[in-house]
Amino acid sequence: MASIVDTSVKHAFSSMTGAPTISGTAGSLIAALDAFLVSGWGAKVVDSAVISNGVCRLNFASGKSAAEAHAVIVVAGASPASLNGEQKATAVANGWVEFKTALPDGVVTGSVSFKLAPLGWEKVFVATNKAVYRPVDPRGARPFVRVDDGSAQSARLQMFEAMTDADTGVSSTPTAAQLAGGVFWPKSDAESGNARVWRMYGDSMTLRFWCAPAAAGTTGVMFEVGDVIPTRSGDAYSATLSGGASQAAVIANGGPVQGCTGYAAGTGVGADCFITRAFSGIGAAQLVKKTAAYNTEAAYSGQAGYCGHALQYPNPADNSLRITPIDLLSGGLRGQIAGAYHCYQQLGNAFSNSDLLSLTINSSPRVLQAVRLGPPSGVPLGTVFVDITGPWRV
16 A cells, blocks of 8 residues: 555545536436546646655646545656555645655655546446446455436436346346335436536445435435445345435435435335345345434434434533444344444534544544435435545454
């Protein structure tokens, strides 16, 4: 690894310079997924670079790059060669990007360039407004993730255990009986080329997608595809896919089921989560449930579905924010959702989208980013926190 810090977790968002546009047009989600999963974007030629006091600064006069603080870039053409590869930006400005390094002070030479680093997934099949992606990390289940982006306002996603082209596969998740054609991910509440606000987070085995389909862009839904952190080591069927059961559920004022997609999907009402097979490996895909500590079924109705229990924030005894991992239930505790945390306090408007929270989790310093959840055409009602430091798996 070129970086002296972990770069396994990457994130990107629509306001980054040169970011792909997701809109109410066919193919716009695939363009964004290509950039985040496979190719990266925002290639920038570096005019000069220097290392000083453990920090490398890349200078350029061509205007703002795609990089933001905490984002991962990939550097090429540098000497010393150990600067090349993935680096995590610590600070950015209109004409430079910085990252930490253990190399001694000095001038960096070579034909240096960089871009926003992709997750490193592969794109294995394509057809008109269709694409099939697959993680390459051998530790995971490596599902084939089919995206049908032929409609304007939403896309359909399915996982397969094997595929031979963009339309042909075996052992689908969800099955045809559960939800023919797959789950829905939102793009826009209108058929137009107007951009919508989006965020993506991921590592070598999981992609998390948040989108605000309404023009206001302040509240949205979040889904994921890829491996959970399994309870049982070697679980070969731990890949999950969550999404809406209909287009209306993900682009309109769909009610409390939208908030549940952050941490409590699997209700079977509007927002669902599926896993490839039972832990035994027998049978087909299963509808499963995401849950979190201090929540009950009753808490998944009404506004509590977005916000957790009516516990006060901050906690009066110690002025704390209380967060908890998100568990996946399938024949017992199957695993935990990678990289996301539920808060079981009523936060109200204490956090806005993109707010950063520095804390320690299991003795490891982390930065979490707040993401607001709620009905796409309504007001923000809840907050989920996503780890942008990593690693999500140890």
